[in-house]
Amino acid sequence: MGIMKRQAETMTNRRSWGQKSNSLGGRTWPIEVIVEGDTGITQRHQRELDKKSVAKFNRQVRAWGKMVNGALVTSIGQHIDKDVHLSSSLKQNYRHYGKTVRAGEEITSIGFSFAEEGIYVHLGVGRGYAMEGGTRIITKKTNRDDLRKPKDWFNSVIRMHIDSLGEIVKNYCGDLYLNASRIYINR
Numbered sequence: 001m002g003i004m005k006r007q008a009e010t011m012t013n014r015r016s017w018g019q020k021s022n023s024l025g026g027r028t029w030p031i032e033v034i035v036e037g038d039t040g041i042t043q044r045h046q047r048e049l050d051k052k053s054v055a056k057f058n059r060q061v062r063a064w065g066k067m068v069n070g071a072l073v074t075s076i077g078q079h080i081d082k083d084v085h086l087s088s089s090l091k092q093n094y095r096h097y098g099k100t101v102r103a104g105e106e107i108t109s110i111g112f113s114f115a116e117e118g119i120y121v122h123l124g125v126g127r128g129y130a131m132e133g134g135t136r137i138i139t140k141k142t143n144r145d146d147l148r149k150p151k152d153w154f155n156s157v158i159r160m161h162i163d164s165l166g167e168i169v170k171n172y173c174g175d176l177y178l179n180a181s182r183i184y185i186n187r
Contacts, residue, residue: 031154032093032111033162033183035169037176047106047173054106057172058094061107064165065092071157072112079153080121089115106172110165111183122185124150155184 048054069092076087093111094101101107120126126148130139162180169176 031113031183031185032095032109033165034109034179035107035176036179037173043175044106048104051104053172054104057168058101058107060168060172061110061165062092062094064161064168065094065110068092068157068161069112071161072154075153075157076118079151084117086115086118086121089113089118118154119185121151122154124148158183 069090072090073087076083076090080086091113093109093113094107095109095111096102096105097108158180162178162183166178169178
């Protein structure tokens with residue numbers, strides 16, 4: 001696959017992020033893992049001809065997503081005292097190059113969407129607290145005690161489970177790899 005073709009496919013996938021429900025203040029938060037590889041359209045077509053293998057791969061990826069979703073709900077229960085609707089808003093998204101996965105197509109990205117309070121809790125920001133240049137600062141005028149602390153409810157769970165997803169992808173096709181640069185909530 002040529003460099004221009006790869007960039008075009010990557011941009012197609014990036015455009016779909018604007019349609020996801022993960023947004024905060026008008027900006028999107030693409031929380032997802034992308035399955036990539038220098039295999040080209042011909043190799044992808046050859047893989048998708050083996051319907052049983054594709055179906056098995058998709059089942060395994062969906063099972064991984066369900067397992068991680070359960071672990072995230074448990075993590076929310078451990079880290080967050082007052083969970084109003086964060087755990088119920090947690091959902092998995094499975095895409096095929098930015099589009100809904102149809103029968104016979106392999107899953108190329110796995111994402112998680114949740115209420116924006118999840119970002120606030122993870123970073124330890126909110127009313128009276130803000131992030132500037134990766135540093136959490138107090139912006140409130142009264143009671144300047146530092147009461148909010150970051151609670152790593154998301155990244156730690158993903159770090160624990162990302163290797164098993166890598167094994168699933170490697171067993172499906174050794175030429176594919178995971179791009180996990182967009183799955184973590186950055187500080």
